[in-house]
Amino acid sequence: MNWSEPLFRYGQAVRVGLLDHLAANPWKVSMTTSWPRSVLQCLFFTLLGGVANDAEGITFAFIGSAALVITLATIVGIADVPMTDKWMGTVHRIQLSRMAALGIFVARSVPWLLEALVTVAVSIIAVGLLVGRFPLALELLAGLPILLVMIVSSAVAGLAVASFAVGRNADVLLGNGMMYLVIAAGGIVIPPGRLLWLDAVGSVLPIRHGLLALRAYVDGRPWLGELAAEIAVGAAWAVVAWAAFRHQTVVARRDGVDALA
Amino acid sequence: MSGQAIVVDGVSRTFGRGATRVIALAEASFSVAPGEVVALLGSNGAGKTTLIKVLSTLLLPTTGRAELCGHDVVGDVHAARAVTSVVFGGDRGLYARLSGRDNIRFFGMLAGVSRRELRGRVPTALEQVNLTAAADRPVETYSKGMRQRLHLAIGLLSRPAILLLDEPTIGLDPLEAERLRGAVTELRDHGVAILLTSHYLLDVERLADRVLLLGDGRIRRDLTLAEFVRQAGHAAEVVVRGGGEPPALDGAHPAWVVGCSVTKENDGWTVTLRLRAWSAEVFRELGALFANVGVHDVQVREERLEDAFRRLAGQSAR
Amino acid sequence: MMALGANADIVLVSARHQLLMFLSAWRFTVVLGVIQPAVFLLVTLGAAPTAGSAYAGRTSVAVLLTAFWSFTVWTGAGILRRERAEGTLAATLVSARDPRLVLVGKSLGASSASGVLIVVTITAVLLGLRQPVTVEHPIWFAVGLLVVLLSGTALGMLLSCLFLVTRFGAQISSALMYPVFLLGGLLIPLSTVPVPLRWLSWLVSLHWVNEFLVSSTSGDPDLAALGLTGLLTAVYAVAGAVAFDRVSDLARRRGTLELV
Numbered sequence: 001m002n003w004s005e006p007l008f009r010y011g012q013a014v015r016v017g018l019l020d021h022l023a024a025n026p027w028k029v030s031m032t033t034s035w036p037r038s039v040l041q042c043l044f045f046t047l048l049g050g051v052a053n054d055a056e057g058i059t060f061a062f063i064g065s066a067a068l069v070i071t072l073a074t075i076v077g078i079a080d081v082p083m084t085d086k087w088m089g090t091v092h093r094i095q096l097s098r099m100a101a102l103g104i105f106v107a108r109s110v111p112w113l114l115e116a117l118v119t120v121a122v123s124i125i126a127v128g129l130l131v132g133r134f135p136l137a138l139e140l141l142a143g144l145p146i147l148l149v150m151i152v153s154s155a156v157a158g159l160a161v162a163s164f165a166v167g168r169n170a171d172v173l174l175g176n177g178m179m180y181l182v183i184a185a186g187g188i189v190i191p192p193g194r195l196l197w198l199d200a201v202g203s204v205l206p207i208r209h210g211l212l213a214l215r216a217y218v219d220g221r222p223w224l225g226e227l228a229a230e231i232a233v234g235a236a237w238a239v240v241a242w243a244a245f246r247h248q249t250v251v252a253r254r255d256g257v258d259a260l261a
Numbered sequence: 262m263s264g265q266a267i268v269v270d271g272v273s274r275t276f277g278r279g280a281t282r283v284i285a286l287a288e289a290s291f292s293v294a295p296g297e298v299v300a301l302l303g304s305n306g307a308g309k310t311t312l313i314k315v316l317s318t319l320l321l322p323t324t325g326r327a328e329l330c331g332h333d334v335v336g337d338v339h340a341a342r343a344v345t346s347v348v349f350g351g352d353r354g355l356y357a358r359l360s361g362r363d364n365i366r367f368f369g370m371l372a373g374v375s376r377r378e379l380r381g382r383v384p385t386a387l388e389q390v391n392l393t394a395a396a397d398r399p400v401e402t403y404s405k406g407m408r409q410r411l412h413l414a415i416g417l418l419s420r421p422a423i424l425l426l427d428e429p430t431i432g433l434d435p436l437e438a439e440r441l442r443g444a445v446t447e448l449r450d451h452g453v454a455i456l457l458t459s460h461y462l463l464d465v466e467r468l469a470d471r472v473l474l475l476g477d478g479r480i481r482r483d484l485t486l487a488e489f490v491r492q493a494g495h496a497a498e499v500v501v502r503g504g505g506e507p508p509a510l511d512g513a514h515p516a517w518v519v520g521c522s523v524t525k526e527n528d529g530w531t532v533t534l535r536l537r538a539w540s541a542e543v544f545r546e547l548g549a550l551f552a553n554v555g556v557h558d559v560q561v562r563e564e565r566l567e568d569a570f571r572r573l574a575g576q577s578a579r
Numbered sequence: 580m581m582a583l584g585a586n587a588d589i590v591l592v593s594a595r596h597q598l599l600m601f602l603s604a605w606r607f608t609v610v611l612g613v614i615q616p617a618v619f620l621l622v623t624l625g626a627a628p629t630a631g632s633a634y635a636g637r638t639s640v641a642v643l644l645t646a647f648w649s650f651t652v653w654t655g656a657g658i659l660r661r662e663r664a665e666g667t668l669a670a671t672l673v674s675a676r677d678p679r680l681v682l683v684g685k686s687l688g689a690s691s692a693s694g695v696l697i698v699v700t701i702t703a704v705l706l707g708l709r710q711p712v713t714v715e716h717p718i719w720f721a722v723g724l725l726v727v728l729l730s731g732t733a734l735g736m737l738l739s740c741l742f743l744v745t746r747f748g749a750q751i752s753s754a755l756m757y758p759v760f761l762l763g764g765l766l767i768p769l770s771t772v773p774v775p776l777r778w779l780s781w782l783v784s785l786h787w788v789n790e791f792l793v794s795s796t797s798g799d800p801d802l803a804a805l806g807l808t809g810l811l812t813a814v815y816a817v818a819g820a821v822a823f824d825r826v827s828d829l830a831r832r833r834g835t836l837e838l839v
Contacts, residue, residue, distance in 0.1 A: 008376045016359065016367045023358035023399070025750065033750035040757030047767045051626065089353025092319055096342060097371035104371075173606035180610075180618040190625045253321045256276050256314075 009099055010107045017108030020084060021115075030115070038069045038119035039126045046127055049189045062133055063218065064188035066140055067211045069123045070151050071158075071179045073116035075206075078158040079171035081108050086166055095249060102245045105159055112158075116151045136218065143217045146227060150210035153234025157206040160237045163244035182207050206233055266423050266454030267293035267316065272325035273478075274311050285311040287478040288325070295422065296452040298445070300465040303475030309458040312475075313427050316456065317347035330422050343373055346421035350412045350429055357401040361392055361411050364400060369418040379418075386414040390444060406437030413444060424448060426457035430464055442467050497539035501551060502558040504529040508551055515550075517543050529557065539563060589676050593684025594691065597658070601692045604654075611653060612696035616646035620704045623766060636712045636796040639701050641765040644785045644792075646700075647731060648759050650693035652752045655735025658685050659743045659826070679823055682736055690731035694724065713796065720795040723788055726808050730784045733815035740822035744829065765789055784811035 025034065042065040049061020082105055085091045094101050121141065128137025140147075158175065165174040182188065185202030188211070192199050202208045213226035251257065274286040286308045293299045301309045314320040316327055318334050318341055326333065332340040355364050365386060369379050387393045390410035400408065409429065416424060429445070430438040438461070445468055449455055459465060465472060465486070472489040474482040482489070507523050507530035520535040536543060539561070601608055619642045627634060659682070662668040671678050705712055714720050738755075742748035761767055762779045763786045769777055780786040790804035 005375060009370055012367055012370045016356070016363065019359055019363055020356055029747045029750050033747065033754035037754040037757060040754075040761060044757050044760050044767065047761070047771050048623065049626065050771070051623070051767065057626065084356070088356055089351070090356065092347075092349065093354070093368055093371055095319060096317065096347070098339070098342075098373045099371065170606050173610055176610040177614055180614045184618045184621055189622050194625055194628070253319065256274075256311075256320050 010103065013099070013104050013107030014110045017081070018111050020108070021111035024080070025115075034072075034115070035119055035122055038072055039123045041072070042066055042069050042123040042127045043130055045183075045189055046131055058131055059133065059136065060191065061189045062127060062131060062136065063140065063215055064186070064211060065127070066120060066124045067147070067150060067207050067214065068179075068183065068186075068188050069120045070116045070147070071154055071182055071207065073112045073119060074151055074154040075158040075161065075179050075182070076175045077115065078109050078112045078155055079162040079165060079175045081105050081112070081159070082162050082166045083171050084108075095252060100246070101249055102159070102242050105245070106156075109155055109159065113151055113155055116155070117148070120147055120151075139218050140214070143214050146210055146214045146217060146223070146230075149227060149230055149234070150207055150214075153210065153230050153237065154206035156234055156241055157237040160241035160244060163241055163248065167248070178205075181205060187211055204233060204236070206230070206237065209233060264294070265292040266295045266297075266330055267291075267456060268326075268328045269312075269316070270326045272312070272315060272322045272327050274308075274315055274320060275323045284478050286315070286322075289475075289478075289480050290325075291473055291480060291483055293423075293454045293456055295454050296449055297470050298449050298455045298457065298468050299471045299473060300469035301456065301458040301473050301475060302462075302465065307475040308478040309475055310427055311478075313347065313425050313456070313458060317345060317425050318342055319347075343419075344421060345423045345425065346372070346416040346419055347425040347427070348412050348416035348429060349427045350409050350431060352405065352408060352432075354412060355400045355408060358399055360397045361400055361403065361407075361414075362387070362396040364411065365396075365415050365418060368415045372415075372419045374419050382418050382420075386418050389417065390414045391440070405432045406434065406440075409433055409437070409441060410444075413441065417448070422453060424453050424455045426455065428459055429457060430459065430461055438463070497536045498562045499534045499536060499547065500558075500560045500562070501532045501534070501556055502529060503532075503551075503554050503556045505555045507532060508554045510550070515546060517546070586677070586680055589680040590684035590687065593681045594688030597685040597688030598692050600661075601654070601689060607654070608692075608696065611646065611650045612693055613700045615649060616642050616697050616700045617704050619645060619766065620701060621708075624708060624710060632711045632713055633797055635705070635710045636714070637793050638766070639705065639712055640789060640792045640796065643697055643701055644727065644763070644789050645760055645765050646697045647690075647694060647727060648763070648785055649756055650697070651690065651731045651735050652738065652755050654693065655686050655689040655731060656738030656742050656752055657748065658682065658689065658735065659739045660748050663743065678827070679820060682739065682819075682823060683732065686732045686735035686739065687728070689735055690728050694728055694731070698724075715797050716795040716800050719800040720792060723792040723795055723800075723805065726791075726805065726812065727785075727788050730788065730808060730812040730815065733812050733819055734784070736819035737815050737822055740819060740826045743826055759783055759785060762786070763789065781807075782811070784808050784815065787811065 042062075045065035045068060046058055046062040049064070050058035085094055094104055097104065124137045124140050125134075128134045128140075157178070161174045161178050162171060165171040181201065182205055185192075185198045186205055186208045187202065188207075192202060192208070207230075209226045209229035213223040213230060216223035216226060269289050269291050272286060272289045273284070276283045276285060289308075289312060291299070301312065303309050311320065315322050316329065316334060318338050321335060326335075328334070329341045330344040332344065334341045356367075359367075362383065366379060366383055369383065369386075370376075374382060384393070387396050390413055392407060392410055392414060395403065395407060400411065403411065409432070413429065416426075424445075426445070430441055433441065442464065445455060445457070449468075455468075457464065457468065469486050472482070472484050472486060473480050474484070474489075507525065510521055510523060510532065517537045518534055519537050522533045524531045524533075534547070536547075620639065623638045623642065624630075624635060659668060662671060671681050738752075742751065745751065759765075762772060762776065763783045764772075764780050765785065769780055769786075772780070784807075787804045787808040791801050791808060794801040794804070
């Protein structure tokens with residue numbers, strides 16, 4: 001099979017995603033707004049964890065807050081990818097393309113994954129220093145493979161959420177809604193197990209199992225099981241995203257109502 | 262209908278159900294040959310864009326069949342898309358933050374143009390539409406005309422056998438519009454089958470070989486351009502003013518006179534003639550009619566397509 | 580007197596208009612006015628499940644002000660930016676009415692609507708959790724809430740003008756939220772902020788109104804804090820007026836700000 005053409009196509013889509021992302025978010029702007037925001041958000045939730053629970057709470061919340069930073073790019077920000085086609089009126093070109101819509105959106109999402117990686121690393125180092133937990137920060141950075149899995153799983157969940165949001169102009173509502181759900185149910189600031197129903201919701205959200213894996217890794221406990229669970233959750237959301245975009249394409253041709261346009 | 266680039270056979274398209282059901286297209290049937298330009302005319306809501314969307318495979322037909330170079334738009338979607346380009350035009354449909362070159366490259370790739378082909382075709386397409394100098398500027402800095410030309414360049418990149426143009430000159434100044442028509446004419450000369458919709462009858466006049474008139478989703482007329490004008494009623498109106506006695510025009514008129522009226526005024530007369538055709542022969546015969554009277558002024562108004570359209574559209578609506 | 584009445588009219592009509600805009604953008608409103616305060620309250624009360632009503636009271640006030648600041652930064656501050664995006668800014672700037680009054684009215688509308696929604700959300704969550712909260716001085720508390728409203732209005736005006744002159748308003752809004760969350764002494768006590776940075780909280784009106792509102796729930800109302808809130812609000816309002824003149828200057832004299 002000739003792989004060079006498909007590689008070229010996806011490469012082009014990644015390239016366009018990067019160019020558009022940089023045009024909308026130039027380096028200078030990202031470094032002076034998005035990155036500080038990530039650091040400050042991480043710091044805020046870390047300190048919040050310490051308000052009721054002192055030193056132990058800060059440590060717990062620091063790990064959780066670092067993971068939460070990922071969602072700014074992968075759940076909230078990534079909705080911009082399909083929304084850009086809606087704003088620019090280019091949906092019909094996506095519908096007529098030789099590539100599947102989800103494939104195009106995934107390729108164009110690469111900058112958001114990179115942004116998640118950069119912001120989580122910067123936040124871990126900066127907040128680790130600010131709250132006197134720099135050795136822990138280094139351990140978290142050593143857990144990069146776990147963070148990468150969380151970045152990918154939350155990104156596909158973010159695209160799945162965006163697929164429902166685009167047609168209803170609900171990207172802000174659903175993207176932020178999911179992020180706040182992760183805060184409430186993902187074991188970010190308070191340990192899971194306080195509310196059973198919230199736990200159940202959290203178990204199917206991205207970040208939750210990855211975070212448990214990361215905590216186990218830092219504590220020196222077995223972590224592969226939770227990592228596998230995070231991968232499984234990500235795979236399930238990927239199926240949801242694929243089905244949702246495919247369904248919308250079919251409905252658009254059949255009913256003339258394009259949820260993506 | 263073999264050898265036709267576009268074949269549409271009984272295509273209908275409805276939206277909604279029950280009380281909210283709308284018939285956007287009803288039993289449309291026609292064909293377009295390679296190297297032919299067919300214009301779709303009709304008032305807003307007549308079904309023009311719906312037809313373009315069905316042929317471009319963005320919409321499924323509810324009933325009927327359409328083929329593009331022999332490929333069914335429903336059953337053989339990818340092959341149909343491979344031979345067609347659709348240009349919707351307008352201010353949107355481009356990534357405004359990216360350059361024209363980046364847009365054309367990306368959309369060309371989406372349309373199936375290979376990497377090797379893109380390398381050669383992108384500069385050529387930009388040159389064809391006179392956008393080479395602006396190619397590396399963000400599209401958001403482009404004028405309306407430049408965006409429209411970029412849309413066309415994207416449409417041409419895959420070297421389609423069939424080009425679907427939806428209001429290609431909308432929002433363009435007369436010079437830009439003329440440039441765009443020039444590009445379309447060149448494509449026709451290269452054998453591309455072109456189906457275009459337009460509200461500007463100048464587009465039709467300058468480009469079209471045939472005219473399909475749509476009304477309420479149905480094709481009401483399928484005419485050559487000349488037939489279109491003739492069917493509307495008359496080709497020209499001649500107004501002659503003079504003094505003294507008016508010419509004797511009572512009784513039988515020549516065959517090329519469709520209608521005639523004579524008005525007497527205090528100091529003269531006015532004769533208004535509507536002519537079926539306007540040619541050198543008609544001009545000579547007209548001169549003979551007025552040979553023995555005192556003519557002060559002659560005005561000739563050729564029938565505009567707007568008038569033809571208005572008349573035909575009005576007839577179609579009844 | 581008549582001029583006062585006419586001016587009040589402009590402000591009220593503009594406020595009402597902004598309320599309608601607020602309702603039409605309900606998705607955004609739900610995130611900032613319902614989801615955010617509800618989650619913050621659940622997390623902070625969940626972190627200390629055995630803490631009493633005094634803690635709940637302090638936390639509820641802090642969540643109120645935190646969410647109110649988010650709202651101000653995202654909606655109030657975006658008023659003029661959205662007007663420009665819709666193509667209606669020109670009509671405001673060159674209208675027969677004083678455009679500053681129109682902006683005051685719209686900012687007031689945004690602040691009022693957000694304030695009411697957040698209070699309702701917090702009340703609903705507290706009721707749902709069966710968490711009692713006592714307010715010893717309800718009238719002073721109400722005065723405090725009114726001052727919050729005015730402060731939000733002034734801040735909204737100031738930020739609205741500043742955000743108009745950059746195309747990265749969304750990114751700046753996003754970045755402005757957390758500095759106040761951290762330095763305002765709201766959910767995070769000031770004692771956790773490094774000493775060299777604590778003076779920054781003096782410049783944040785929400786810090787002082789937080790002190791006042793918390794003191795109104797138990798103990799004696801801190802009137803000095805209320806006074807400082809009022810003073811800072813006045814400073815924001817003056818800065819907002821100056822910023823607005825700058826916007827008009829850019830638009831009409833220099834022609835560097837496109838209104839349509």
